Amino acid sequence: xxxxxxxxILAGLRRGDRAVLARAITLVESTRPEHxxxxxxxxxxxxxxxxxxxxxxxxxxPGVGKxxxxxxxxxxxxxxxxxxxxxxxxPSSDISGGSILGDKxxxxxxxxxxxxxxxxxxxxxxxxxxxxxxxxxxxxxxxAGFDFIIVETVGAGQSETAVHSMVDCFLLLALAGAxxxxxxxKRGIMEMADVVVITKADGHNEAAAEEARGQLVHALxxxxxxxxxxxxxxxxxxxxxxxxxxxxxxxxxxxxxxxHARGYFEERRRDQQRFWLRETIxxxxxxxxxxxxxxSGELRELESKVVTGATSVPExxxxxxxxxxxxxxxxEDLERPD
Amino acid sequence: xxxxxxxxILAGLRRGDRAVLARAITLVESTRPEHxxxxxxxxxxxxxxxxxxxxxxxxxxPGVGKxxxxxxxxxxxxxxxxxxxxxxxxPSSDISGGSILGDKxxxxxxxxxxxxxxxxxxxxxxxxxxxxxxxxxxxxxxxAGFDFIIVETVGAGQSETAVHSMVDCFLLLALAGAxxxxxxxKRGIMEMADVVVITKADGHNEAAAEEARGQLVHALxxxxxxxxxxxxxxxxxxxxxxxxxxxxxxxxxxxxxxxHARGYFEERRRDQQRFWLRETIxxxxxxxxxxxxxxSGELRELESKVVTGATSVPExxxxxxxxxxxxxxxxEDLERPD
Numbered sequence: 001x002x003x004x005x006x007x008x009i010l011a012g013l014r015r016g017d018r019a020v021l022a023r024a025i026t027l028v029e030s031t032r033p034e035h036x037x038x039x040x041x042x043x044x045x046x047x048x049x050x051x052x053x054x055x056x057x058x059x060x061x062p063g064v065g066k067x068x069x070x071x072x073x074x075x076x077x078x079x080x081x082x083x084x085x086x087x088x089x090x091p092s093s094d095i096s097g098g099s100i101l102g103d104k105x106x107x108x109x110x111x112x113x114x115x116x117x118x119x120x121x122x123x124x125x126x127x128x129x130x131x132x133x134x135x136x137x138x139x140x141x142x143x144a145g146f147d148f149i150i151v152e153t154v155g156a157g158q159s160e161t162a163v164h165s166m167v168d169c170f171l172l173l174a175l176a177g178a179x180x181x182x183x184x185x186k187r188g189i190m191e192m193a194d195v196v197v198i199t200k201a202d203g204h205n206e207a208a209a210e211e212a213r214g215q216l217v218h219a220l221x222x223x224x225x226x227x228x229x230x231x232x233x234x235x236x237x238x239x240x241x242x243x244x245x246x247x248x249x250x251x252x253x254x255x256x257x258x259x260h261a262r263g264y265f266e267e268r269r270r271d272q273q274r275f276w277l278r279e280t281i282x283x284x285x286x287x288x289x290x291x292x293x294x295x296s297g298e299l300r301e302l303e304s305k306v307v308t309g310a311t312s313v314p315e316x317x318x319x320x321x322x323x324x325x326x327x328x329x330x331x332e333d334l335e336r337p338d
Numbered sequence: 339x340x341x342x343x344x345x346x347i348l349a350g351l352r353r354g355d356r357a358v359l360a361r362a363i364t365l366v367e368s369t370r371p372e373h374x375x376x377x378x379x380x381x382x383x384x385x386x387x388x389x390x391x392x393x394x395x396x397x398x399x400p401g402v403g404k405x406x407x408x409x410x411x412x413x414x415x416x417x418x419x420x421x422x423x424x425x426x427x428x429p430s431s432d433i434s435g436g437s438i439l440g441d442k443x444x445x446x447x448x449x450x451x452x453x454x455x456x457x458x459x460x461x462x463x464x465x466x467x468x469x470x471x472x473x474x475x476x477x478x479x480x481x482a483g484f485d486f487i488i489v490e491t492v493g494a495g496q497s498e499t500a501v502h503s504m505v506d507c508f509l510l511l512a513l514a515g516a517x518x519x520x521x522x523x524k525r526g527i528m529e530m531a532d533v534v535v536i537t538k539a540d541g542h543n544e545a546a547a548e549e550a551r552g553q554l555v556h557a558l559x560x561x562x563x564x565x566x567x568x569x570x571x572x573x574x575x576x577x578x579x580x581x582x583x584x585x586x587x588x589x590x591x592x593x594x595x596x597x598h599a600r601g602y603f604e605e606r607r608r609d610q611q612r613f614w615l616r617e618t619i620x621x622x623x624x625x626x627x628x629x630x631x632x633x634s635g636e637l638r639e640l641e642s643k644v645v646t647g648a649t650s651v652p653e654x655x656x657x658x659x660x661x662x663x664x665x666x667x668x669x670e671d672l673e674r675p676d
Contacts, residue, residue, distance in 0.1 A: 040652055047650050270645040277644055278627075280655040281637065285623050288663050289616075299619065306615055307608040312385050314378055317618040325626050 006041045013046070016083075016145040018117050025119060028136045043136050046143035051269065053142045054256060055149045057163040059189060060173030062154060065199040067106035068239040069173060070150055074110040076245055077148050083115045085146035089134050089153040089163055090121035117146055131162040132279050135272075138166060164192045165275040168268055169255050171195045176205060176212035191223055195233055195251055202238035209236045228264040230255060295324045344379045351384070354421075354483040356455050366474045367460045381474050384481035389607065391480045392594060393487045395501040397527060398511030400492060403537040405444035406577035407511060408488055412448040414583055415486050421453045423484035427472050427491040427501055428459035455484055469500040470617050473610075476504060502530045503613035506606055507593050509533045514543060514550035529561055531570050533589055539574035539582065547574045566602040568593060633662045 004012075004023070012020025027039040060066050074084045086107065110116045119137065121130065138149050151167055153159045164170050172193040190196070196216055201209030216234045225231070233251050237244030259265040289296055302316040311319075342350075342361070350358025365377040398404050412422045424445065448454045460471045476487050489505055491497045502508050510531040528534070534554055539547030554572045563569070571589050575582035597603040627634050640654040649657075 044650060044652055048647065273644045273651060274641050276651045277637075277641060277654055280651060281627060281658055282624075284655070284659050284663065285627070286620075289619060289623070299615075303612050303615060306611045309386065312382060313611060313614045313618060314382055316615055317622070320619055321622050325622065 006038060006045065009038075009042055010045050010143075013042075013140065013144045018144070021117060021140060021144040022119070024140045025133075025137045028140065029133050039136070043139055046139045049139050049142050049269075050147075051266065053147045053149060054169070054252075055138060055151065055167040056252065057151050057153070057160075057167035057170040058173065059153050059160050059163065059170070060199075061175070064173045064175050065239055066152060066154070066173055069197070069199060069237065070152060071107040071110045072237075072239050072242065072245055073248060074107065074116055074150065075113065076249060078110075078113050078115045080249070082148040083117075083146045084110070084113075084148045084150065085117040085119070085141035086110070086150045086152060087119050087134050087137050087141070088121035089127075089130055089151065089159050117141060117144075127159060127162060129283055131159075131166070132276075132283055135166050135276055135279070160189045160192060166272055168259065168265060169194045169252065171197060171252075174198050174212070174216070175200060176208040190220070193232055194226075194228070194230055194255055195235065195248070196220070197244075197248060198234070198236045200238065200240075201236035201244065202240045206236075206238075228259055228268070229262060230258050230264075295320075298323070344376060344383065347376075347380050348383050348481075351380075351478065351482045356482070359455060359478060359482040360457070362478045363457060363471075363475045366478065367471050377474070381477055384477045387477050387480050387607075388485075389604065391485045391487060392507070392590075393476060393489065393505040394590065395489050395491070395498075395505035395508040396511065397491050397498050397501065397508070398537075399513070402511045402513050403577055404490060404492070404511060407535070407537060407575065408490060409445040409448045410575075410577050410580065410583055411586060412445065412454055412488065413451065414587060416448075416451050416453045418587070420486040421455075421484045422448070422451075422486045422488065423455040423457070423479035423482075424448070424488045424490060425457050425472050425475050425479070426459035427465075427468055427489065427497050455479060455482075465497060465500060467621055469497075469504070470614075470621055473504050473614055473617070498527045498530060504610055506597065506603060507532045507590065509535060509590075512536050512550070512554070513538060514546040528558070532564075532566070532568055532593055533586070534558070534570060534572045535582075535586060536572070536574045538576065538578075540576035540578045544574075544576075566597055566606070567600060568596050568602075633658075636661070 004020075009020055009024050009027075013024060024039075024042055027035045027042065030036065030039070058066060058070060060069075070086060074086065077084050105111070107118060111118055121134075134151060138151070141149055149167075151163050153163045160170075170192045172189060172195070174196055176198055198209045198212050198216070213234050213236055220232045220234065223232070235244055235247050235251060237248060256265075259268070287293075289299055299320060302311070302320055305311045306313055306316050342358075347358055347362050347365075351362060362377070362380055365373045365380065368374065368377065396404060396408060398407075408424060412424065415422050443449070445456055449456055457475065460468050460475075472489060476489070479487055487505075489501050491501045498508075508530045510527060510533070512534055514536055536547045536550050536554070551572050551574055558570045558572065561570070573582055573585050573589060575586060594603075597606070625631075627637055637658060640649070640658055643649045644651055644654050
C-alpha cells in the first residue's frame, strides 16, 4: 500500500472522512520513520486546534460501567448535533500489548452513528508515548470536525494525570458501596474531578447511590477550590433506565459556559500545550538514552559493567551524566530530583 | 537537629537499629541537598546487597485484603526466624501528596514484632522518583539485617512494573467473583505473577474462591513460560481462619529454591541493577529539563512562546532538542520513540 500524501489526508480530514481519520491516527501510532514524518506534517497542519471543541476525560474503576455510560452519553450528544469521538488511554496494556478500552463492540449504539468515531487505545508502550499519541489523535479528530472528544481511561493515578493534562473537563465515574479503602486510594483522582457521576443508580442500588452522592458532596466540599473556581458536582445515573443523563449533559454544558466565561477554558488549553511540549521532549530524551545514539551505546556498556560488578550503579550513573549532561549532577546545590 | 555522620548511621544499621533505619530512609526520601549527599554515601556503603535476602512484591486491587494478608504472612515469617521489612509504592499519592499504604495501624500484629519494620510509601512525586527511593530503602533494610523484604503496591500496571523491577518474586492477590473486565485489565499484571493468592476464601466465599482458583490455573497455563521456568501457582487463603498460609509459605520457599538452583535468582538481581541504573539516569534527566539548568531555563522560555502562539509545540520541541541533544532528532532514520 502506498502512503497517501499529506495533502490527501488533510483533504480527507477536512471533509470529515472517518476512514481517512482512522488512517491518520494509524500514522500517528506507527513507529516507522516515514509514517512518523507524515504524521508530524499532518498534525502541524491541524494546528492551532479550534477552541470551539470540547474535550472530556472520563475515568472510573473497572466494572463501574464506563462503556455503557459513554454509549448513552455519546448518543445523546449526537442527538444535540455534536460529532463525538471516543479515544482511550489504557496503561495496563503496557506489558501484554493488548488493549481493552475503546472497543467498538462495547459501545454498540454509538458505533452505529455516522457522527461518531471510536478508537481503541494505542497498544503497548510507555504511558508517556501512549498519551502523546492520544493527544495527537485529539487534534486529528478535531480537524475532522469532531467537536466533542471523549478520552477514556482507567487506572490508579498516572493515566488519569495524563488524561487530565489533555482535556477541558474531567468526569469521574464511581460506584456506590465501594469500601473506604477505595475512596482513600482514589483521593488523588477525586481532586481532579470536575464532575463525579455515580453509576448504576437503579433498583435496590438507588438508595445507596443517593447516599453515596450525599457523602461525596460533603467530601468534595472540603477540597480546596480549583483554579477554575468551578465547584465539582455529584450526579447519579442509570444506564438501564436512562435516568440522570439529562442532568449530566446540563452539567457539562454549565461547566462549558462557566470556564468560557471566566477565561479558564483558554488557560487550561494553554496548560495542555505546555504538557504536550514536555511530553514531546521527554519522549525524545528516552529515545536518546535507550535508542541508537552514542549516549545509549555508552549506557549499555555501563549496564554491563554494573551487572558484572565492575562498578556500582551510583558510580555508573555519575559517569554517564558527567559525560553527557555536564553540569546536571556536579552542582553542589543540586536538589534531589522529584 | 544535627545530621548524624555516615559512619554513625552505618554503625546503627549494622546493629539492626530500627530507629536508625527509619532515619536513613528519611534521608533517602529527602529532597535537601545535604541529606541527598548523606543518603548517597550511605547507600553506596550498603552495596553490594547480600544475595541471602529475599524481596517479595505484593499487589492487588483495593479491598483484596493486602494489609491483613501481609500482617499474617509477616508474623509467620518472623516465627520462622526471618526479619521482615514492609515497604510500599503508592502511585495514587501522586497528586494528593498523601499516602495510604504501609500504615502501621493496618498491620497491627506485625507492627508489634521486634523483628519487623514497616514503612509507609514515600509521599508525592513521580512514580520513578518514588520507586527509586523505595529501591534505596530496600538496600538500607537489608543492611540492617532484614532478610525478607515485602514491597507492597496497588495500581493498574505502572506501579506493578516498577515493583516487579525490584523484587525476586511477585505475588498477586485476587478476589473471587471479580468481573470479566477486571481480569482483562489485570492481564498485564497477571503475566508478572509468580504466585497468585485468592483471598477471603472462607464462609460462603470458599466455593467461589476454589472455582476461581481452577479458572486461574487454567488461564495461567496458556501464558508463555517465564524466563525463570517457574510455573505460576494459584493458592487460596483466609485471613479469618488462617487457612492456606502454610501453603503460601511453602510455595515461596519452593520458589526460592527453584530460582537459586537455576541461577535465575542472580540473573533477576542483575536485571534489578540495570533497572536501577536507568531509573537513576532518568531522574537526573528530569531534573536537568525541569530543574535549574540552562536547558530548563530555555524550556521554560519555549513554553511561554508556545502558550502565546509564537511557535507550535512540534517546532519548539525541535528547537530545544537540536540545541541540547544534537543528533537526537535530526537523524533521518530515527525511530519514533516508544
